[in-house]
Amino acid sequence: MRVLVAGATGVVGHPLVGALRARGHQVSALxxxxxxxxxxxxxxxxxxxALDREALLSAVSAARPEVIVHQMSALRLLRDDPAEAFALTARLRTEGTANLVAAARAAGARRLVAQSIAFAAAPEGEPVLDEDAPLYVDAPDPGWAATVRAVAELERLVLGSGPDLAxxxxxxxxxxGPGTAYARTGGTAERVLAGRFPLPEGGSGIMSFLHVEDAVGAAVAAVESNATGVFHVTDDEPAAAAQWLPHYARALGGPTPRTIPAALAPRLLGWFMAHQLTAARGAANDRARTALGWKPLRPSWRDGLGEE
Ligand SMILES: NC(=O)c1ccc[n+]([C@@H]2O[C@H](COP(=O)([O-])OP(=O)(O)OC[C@H]3O[C@@H](n4cnc5c(N)ncnc54)[C@H](OP(=O)(O)O)[C@@H]3O)[C@@H](O)[C@H]2O)c1
Structure with missing residues (x-):
């Protein structure tokens, strides 16, 4: 198939181009x-x-893709300028996605696969949630609420793109894995190694991890499948912070994270990470397994978190 990958220099996009070509697809890198x-x-x-609509329309039309994969974000800026990273990523999720949908239609593409996040659910109900759980659009932190609204808009645009564009x-x-914040050279690893990533008492927030290779594998499966809809692409072992954080610190060879009162967590870790470590829910991957025929090659974060 002719496939266009938007975000082709990214942590997922770059290896995805090679993986699709290895499967025999003809791949354009945007x-x-x-x-x-x-x-x-x-x-x-x-x-x-992608924020230049006319330029995007003409580049996508020239590639004549049957399938388009959206792996664009500005999160690489997180380390140096978090405010800009979130603001630009929100624009890519809203305006950038709208431009890509328009470009896909104009080029006659029949399928659009887009990256979203599995940790945007409101922290209500069971510890591990499926795709029907409401998104945390009214999170008390204005920054996170804005991020989740942009995620919701991306999903609405991709799923509502009409019968001709699945x-x-x-x-x-x-x-x-390589290139991510959790890689040995990434921003999160840096904080853990410096002893600046404490564990809020209880550590009962649940995280669902995913190795980059499995993100690539799921994107290949989604390109080749006829399934449509929203899928959690996560490993099989959602884990509480009290489990994964000490393991991660050990794997990195760093100090054991010190325990702090939960009330201090937002000040020391920022609202989002405090939420992740104390209240967030995990994400069940059953639908992706069934509908996309995908399964993680690394079923557990224990298979490599902190090792590369
Ligand atoms: N689920 C998650 O945990 C999750 C999700 C997303 C990101 N992250 C973290 O964020 C970091 C980056 O990951 P990522 O794959 O999202 O980002 P990335 O590796 O920075 O890839 C984003 C891609 O989007 C492209 N892009 C940015 N702005 C664009 C624009 N205006 N028009 C067209 N393309 C544009 C980038 O191209 P350029 O090379 O031109 O900038 C790049 O190819 C990693 O540390 C990762 O761990 C985590």
Missing amino acids: VREESRERAPEADAVMVAD GVVLRYGTLY
Whole structure:
């Protein structure tokens, strides 16, 4: 099939281009002008900024894709400028996705697969939730509420793109592996190694992890499948912070995270991470397994979190 990968220089997008080509697909890599030199080896390289609608329309039309994969975010900026990273990522999820849907239609694509997140659910009900759980659009932190609303808008645009353009949303779990924040050289690892990632008392927030290779595998499965809808793409072992954080610190060779009163967590960790470690729910992957025929090659975060 002719497939276009938007975000082809990214943590998931880059290896995805190679994985799709290895399966025999003809792959166009969409990159921005300033990132051209980091483009992966591809059948074609198309250049456009997704926030420039006209440029995107003409680049996508030239590639004539049957399937488009959206792996765009600005989260690489997180380490240096978190506010800009979130603001730009929200624009990519809303405006960028709307532009991509328009470009997909104009180019006659029949399928759109987009990256979303599996940790945006409201912290209500069971410890591990399925895709029907409401999103946390009214989170008390205005920054996280804005992020979740942008996620909801991305999902609405992708799934509501009409009968001619089938939509698939892949809600990835917390990514680990090469290039991610949880890699040995990533921002989260840096904080753990420096002893700046304490464990709030109880540590009962649940995290669902996903290795980058499994994110790539699920995207390949979604490209090749006829299934539509929203899927949690997560490993098989949702885990409480009290379990995974000490394991991660050990695997990194760092100090054991000190325990702090839960009330101090937002100040020391920021609202989002405090929420993740104390209240967040995990995400069940049954639907992706059944409908996409996908399963994680790393069923547990114990298979490598903190080791690469
Ligand atoms: N589920 C999760 O845990 C999760 C989800 C997302 C991200 N993250 C974290 O965030 C970091 C980055 O991951 P990622 O894969 O989302 O991001 P990434 O590796 O930075 O990839 C994002 C892609 O989007 C592209 N892009 C950005 N702005 C664009 C624009 N205006 N027009 C067209 N393309 C644009 C980037 O291209 P350029 O090279 O031109 O910038 C890049 O190819 C990692 O540390 C990861 O752990 C985690």
